Structure formats: C-alpha cells, structure tokens
Amino acid sequence: MHCQVLHIHPAVLKTIPYTNEKKKVTPVIIGDPTGHITLSVWTDIHEEQLPVEKDKVFKLENLSFKNWNGGQLSSTKSSVYTSVNQKLKVNKPNIEATSMYQTLQGVFVTVESTTVSLCIACNSREPSPSTHFYKCKVCNCKQLVSNMKKNTDLKGKFKPLDDSPLIHLSLNNHQLTWLPDTDVNNIDDLEEQLLQTSMTITYNKVNNYVETTSPIDSV
Numbered sequence: 001m002h003c004q005v006l007h008i009h010p011a012v013l014k015t016i017p018y019t020n021e022k023k024k025v026t027p028v029i030i031g032d033p034t035g036h037i038t039l040s041v042w043t044d045i046h047e048e049q050l051p052v053e054k055d056k057v058f059k060l061e062n063l064s065f066k067n068w069n070g071g072q073l074s075s076t077k078s079s080v081y082t083s084v085n086q087k088l089k090v091n092k093p094n095i096e097a098t099s100m101y102q103t104l105q106g107v108f109v110t111v112e113s114t115t116v117s118l119c120i121a122c123n124s125r126e127p128s129p130s131t132h133f134y135k136c137k138v139c140n141c142k143q144l145v146s147n148m149k150k151n152t153d154l155k156g157k158f159k160p161l162d163d164s165p166l167i168h169l170s171l172n173n174h175q176l177t178w179l180p181d182t183d184v185n186n187i188d189d190l191e192e193q194l195l196q197t198s199m200t201i202t203y204n205k206v207n208n209y210v211e212t213t214s215p216i217d218s219v
C-alpha cells in the first residue's frame with residue numbers, strides 16, 4: 001500500500017517477553033485517501049534512523065495487522081519501506097485526538113509505590129504469591145517465591161505545566177534511569193526525587209501507563 005507519513009511520535013522502549021531483549025517502538029501515523037492508522041515501527045535500540053520520514057509517501061510491504069484498539073499496523077522483520085515520488089490526497093487527522101500516546105511536560109505531585117514479584121525466567125508480573133513455591137502462568141517455570149525478582153511499581157498524580165487537570169498515571173522505575181544514585185530499596189528517596197523533578201513524559205492514553213520520562217533541565 002501507498003501511504004503518507006503524517007506524524008511521528010517519540011519512540012518508546014519495550015522489553016520483549018521471554019528473551020528480555022530491548023527494542024525501540026516508534027508510533028507513526030500514516031494515511032491514504034481512505035483514512036489513517038497508527039503503524040508501530042520496531043527498530044533496534046541503537047538505530048538512530050527510522051525507515052520512514054515525515055510528509056513523504058512510502059510503499060509499505062509485509063506489515064502485520066492487529067485488530068485491537070480500532071486496528072493497529074506493526075512492522076515485521078521482513079517489512080519493506082520504499083520511498084515513492086507520488087502525491088496523495090490525505091486528510092490530516094487531529095493527531096492528539098487520534099493517537100494513543102500523548103507527550104506532556106509537568107511534575108508528579110503524589111507518588112505511591114507497590115512491590116510486585118517477577119518470574120525469574122520470563123520477567124512476567126505476578127500478584128504477590130501466597131505460597132512458598134510458585135509456578136509461572138506464562139512460562140511454567142517453577143520457582144521459590146523468595147527467589148522471584150522484586151520490582152517497584154509507581155503510581156501517582158501528574159500535574160501538567162500548562163495547568164490542565166491532574167492525571168493518574170502508572171510508571172515503572174525502569175523508566176527512571178536518569179535519576180542519579182537511585183537506590184530502588186529506598187523508596188522514600190525515589191519518591192522525593194520524583195516529586196522534585198520537572199519532566200517530559202509520554203504516556204499511553206489507553207491504560208494511563210507512562211512509556212518514557214526525561215527530566216527537563218532547569219537552567
């Protein structure tokens with residue numbers, strides 16, 4: 001199909017279950033004369049260059065389609081992107097209204113933390129297991145609960161700089177790698193640092209989950 005690239009959102013980092021491999025996903029809004037759709041472009045985390053460019057028309061081959069959330073296209077290992085010199089009649093959608101991602105600047109005004117257990121083999125999340133021995137529902141690995149990895153989930157109210165209403169968001173401490181000397185065992189310090197840091201976040205509007213965070217340099 002031939003599509004014009006209408007908008008490119010900031011990339012988000014994803015961890016592939018089972019392999020634990022990190023990948024970069026860039027949500028790209030593409031359109032043709034019949035409408036528009038989000039294409040998730042998967043790339044290597046070290047890859048700087050996207051295979052598509054804003055406003056250009058591309059011939060796209062070997063994409064996969066998922067029929068959830070109104071339909072989503074995703075790149076595959078065999079996807080081919082060919083730039084074509086062609087004009088398309090495309091109605092530009094309201095990007096903010098159609099995208100599942102939103103980027104905001106602001107600061108967390110409350111933070112609460114909860115500890116979750118993760119399977120040692122596949123990293124899938126488990127609600128606190130009540131027995132001493134646990135069988136993972138995802139990979140079937142059996143493990144002692146005391147051996148399971150612990151991870152901290154953070155929830156909080158985020159106040160946008162533009163004074164729009166507070167938003168309830170969840171985030172994972174893995175997205176806070178820019179915090180200096182963060183000791184995850186010391187949740188009080190982590191919370192305190194979060195409450196003092198103005199940051200740019202990109203969050204998923206479907207599940208209110210923060211995908212990326214970066215501090216705003218106060219000069």
Ligand SMILES: [Zn+2]
Pocket residue numbers: 119120121122123124136137138139140141
């Ligand atoms: Zn598992």
